[in-house]
Amino acid sequence: MGRAVTVATCALNQWALDFEGNLERIFRSIDIAKSKGARYRLGPELEICGYGCSDHYYESDTLLHSFQVLEKLLTSPATQDIICDVGMPVLHRNVRYNCRVIFLNKKILLIRPKISLANGGNYRELRWFTPWSKARHVEEYFLPRIIQEVTGQETVPFGDAVLATKDTCLGAEICEELWAPNSPHIEMGLDGVEIFTNSSGSHHVLRKAHTRVDLVNSATAKNGGIYILANQKGCDGDRLYYDGCAMISMNGETVAQGSQFSLDDVEVLVATLDLEDVRSYRAEISSRNLAASKVNPYPRVKVNFALSCPDDVAVPTCMPIQWRHHSPEEEISLGPACWLWDYLRRSKQAGFLLPLSGGIDSSATACIVYSMCHQVCLAVKNGNADVLADARRIVNDETYIPEDPREFCKRVFTTCYMASENSSQDTCNRAKLLAEQIGSYHINLNIDAAVKAVVGIFSVVTGRTPRFSVYGGSSRESLALQNVQARIRMVLAYLFAQLTLWARGMPGGLLVLGSANVDESLRGYLTKYDCSSADINPIGGISKTDLKNFIQYCIENFQLTALRSIMSAPPTAELEPLVDGQVAQTDETDMGMTYAELSVYGKLRKIAKAGPYSMFCKLINMWKEICTPREVASKVKHFFRMYSVNRHKMTTLTPSYHAENYSPDDNRFDLRPFLYNTSWSWQFRCIDKQVNALCLRDGFILKLFTV
Numbered sequence: 001m002g003r004a005v006t007v008a009t010c011a012l013n014q015w016a017l018d019f020e021g022n023l024e025r026i027f028r029s030i031d032i033a034k035s036k037g038a039r040y041r042l043g044p045e046l047e048i049c050g051y052g053c054s055d056h057y058y059e060s061d062t063l064l065h066s067f068q069v070l071e072k073l074l075t076s077p078a079t080q081d082i083i084c085d086v087g088m089p090v091l092h093r094n095v096r097y098n099c100r101v102i103f104l105n106k107k108i109l110l111i112r113p114k115i116s117l118a119n120g121g122n123y124r125e126l127r128w129f130t131p132w133s134k135a136r137h138v139e140e141y142f143l144p145r146i147i148q149e150v151t152g153q154e155t156v157p158f159g160d161a162v163l164a165t166k167d168t169c170l171g172a173e174i175c176e177e178l179w180a181p182n183s184p185h186i187e188m189g190l191d192g193v194e195i196f197t198n199s200s201g202s203h204h205v206l207r208k209a210h211t212r213v214d215l216v217n218s219a220t221a222k223n224g225g226i227y228i229l230a231n232q233k234g235c236d237g238d239r240l241y242y243d244g245c246a247m248i249s250m251n252g253e254t255v256a257q258g259s260q261f262s263l264d265d266v267e268v269l270v271a272t273l274d275l276e277d278v279r280s281y282r283a284e285i286s287s288r289n290l291a292a293s294k295v296n297p298y299p300r301v302k303v304n305f306a307l308s309c310p311d312d313v314a315v316p317t318c319m320p321i322q323w324r325h326h327s328p329e330e331e332i333s334l335g336p337a338c339w340l341w342d343y344l345r346r347s348k349q350a351g352f353l354l355p356l357s358g359g360i361d362s363s364a365t366a367c368i369v370y371s372m373c374h375q376v377c378l379a380v381k382n383g384n385a386d387v388l389a390d391a392r393r394i395v396n397d398e399t400y401i402p403e404d405p406r407e408f409c410k411r412v413f414t415t416c417y418m419a420s421e422n423s424s425q426d427t428c429n430r431a432k433l434l435a436e437q438i439g440s441y442h443i444n445l446n447i448d449a450a451v452k453a454v455v456g457i458f459s460v461v462t463g464r465t466p467r468f469s470v471y472g473g474s475s476r477e478s479l480a481l482q483n484v485q486a487r488i489r490m491v492l493a494y495l496f497a498q499l500t501l502w503a504r505g506m507p508g509g510l511l512v513l514g515s516a517n518v519d520e521s522l523r524g525y526l527t528k529y530d531c532s533s534a535d536i537n538p539i540g541g542i543s544k545t546d547l548k549n550f551i552q553y554c555i556e557n558f559q560l561t562a563l564r565s566i567m568s569a570p571p572t573a574e575l576e577p578l579v580d581g582q583v584a585q586t587d588e589t590d591m592g593m594t595y596a597e598l599s600v601y602g603k604l605r606k607i608a609k610a611g612p613y614s615m616f617c618k619l620i621n622m623w624k625e626i627c628t629p630r631e632v633a634s635k636v637k638h639f640f641r642m643y644s645v646n647r648h649k650m651t652t653l654t655p656s657y658h659a660e661n662y663s664p665d666d667n668r669f670d671l672r673p674f675l676y677n678t679s680w681s682w683q684f685r686c687i688d689k690q691v692n693a694l695c696l697r698d699g700f701i702l703k704l705f706t707v
Helices: 019-035 051-058 060-075 145-151 184-190 209-221 275-283 286-292 328-347 360-381 385-395 405-412 425-438 448-462 475-503 518-523 544-557 563-568 587-591 595-607 612-622 629-645 647-652 681-706
Strands: 004-012 040-042 083-092 095-104 107-113 138-142 155-159 162-164 169-174 195-200 226-234 247-250 253-257 266-274 300-302 352-355 413-419 441-446
Touching: 004 019, 004 195, 004 247, 019 040, 019 060, 019 266, 040 195, 051 060, 060 083, 060 095, 060 145, 083 107, 083 138, 083 195, 095 169, 107 145, 169 184, 184 195, 184 286, 195 209, 209 226, 209 247, 209 253, 226 328, 247 266, 253 266, 266 275, 275 286, 328 360, 328 385, 328 544, 352 360, 352 475, 360 385, 360 405, 360 413, 360 425, 360 544, 360 563, 385 405, 405 413, 413 425, 413 475, 425 441, 425 563, 441 475, 448 475, 518 595, 518 629, 544 563, 544 595, 587 595, 595 612, 595 629, 612 629, 612 681, 629 647, 629 681
Parallel strands: 004 040, 004 226, 040 083, 107 155, 162 300, 169 195, 195 226, 352 413, 413 441
Antiparallel strands: 004 266, 083 095, 095 107, 138 155, 162 169, 226 247, 247 253
């Protein structure tokens, strides 16, 4: 009869426009799937060209090379006797579509275009693709000649259809369609589709994984069925890290779970499931069956192939498992670390350089690099030949085996404490101790000579010498002197990144790491073109609150005791003169707000879409126990003034790992002007009017109670 179907899904570390590497990884996933008995293999969204091609999708070369890769797949013996479902862009009647191409034994069965395009936040699919708007409609697609010569087909079905094999029925969704309120799996399930597939290009955001898992499980909880999800993994060329989590679910329960963070380029999940479990589950849902009797049917593409075997009664099937979610601290430890490894190996550099100040942010960045070294050693221990080959190339030693994270860290990570006359001995000692504990190659240097030289040039030209405010200078003078120090550190960071290995007699250069957190970027509490200007920033999308929790996690899990004193010290830029040898400048005093407040402002501004007035209205209730309406108004006004004054800094923000949905990244996530009317006169007047009304009301109520 045929009951047990064996299906495979995968998470692939594809790279935009790396057609050679992408093809090799697709082949590896198919080989693994077949070796485990799978009769159907699902891959990530746009896996042939890589998801992050952006405006390269406009180029005919991208389409051409995608079809060339498809031709290689079709002609390979590796793809015989297994239904292969791959993703690529396709031009149909001069319109570009994001498609699944499903084929079997050198014949294309169906090209299924994406119906709901992702077009919010980091996604811009409507810029490059058009959604397929013809529900349950199929057209003829004329294949290019290189494919016709392989398949012997002139045209193939193109559109919104499902596959009917000899034993079951499969329907495809593509990424965003799972998240849409009218997901295709609803109607497909009512029409008898038993296996739903979803090819995703879904990126990591802190605390997001459970949402994706819940959506997949709920897709079959109400309607029954098998749901297979594939996802991209790794850094494919920009700020996003795609976090895998391939999974297979049946009747509302997870039966197979892939890793969220891994250095494996290819991960394949295979599950054997009983179709009769789906049919039995559906049989007793009367509301589902009543709706199914009235559903508008999908076009079916008949496939003379079965996912099951005739004699499969004794075949063991998979049982439900409990999904294990990472804590936010684990996510910070693993996600940015994997992103850094991809960036390092694909940029073909020899390591990283980090200006290590002894504060929380740069220390958190150092810990992420140390975590990366842990992941590399663990992957090599587990037999990952790709990671071993990359590590040997990076350290320029063909016999090297990374076994100790500290020793590997010494080879690929340089930290640098850049002292000035305003630096304290405490931060110097903290940076040195942390460097010793993680094993980085550590440099201590002093920037005073460079600072004096730059200020001296200004004095020679103008005849004036600026002074810090503690020495009688104006705020303009003091800020300029602070900025000179910060910018010289950036210049020195790049100098040492280029030449440190040369000075040590080693080949290659280093990538400069930045360490400004998402809250400081939002407030603009950074110097333009200072040490926040770097090649990449692994913590640029992470809040100060989460970074503090991550530091505590590192103390407990990596035994980095140096972090205890860093945790207890107040955050400071150390750009103003010391007072009696002690730091007098603190970040929160300089900013005029706390980091906790900044996180609240950031979430309201971006996620809740609140302007000044709406933010004020929300906060007078959120903070009613700790602030009067007038105090709330003052805080909101100060935030929006500082945010708008400093918004221009976001245009040059270092590319950062995207981890928070309130990131102010100006590149494509948070699109705002960078020249504001910083008085916000109309908006602030609305706030003042509301404050006065509240004060009058409260005064009247108080008078009544007094009487």
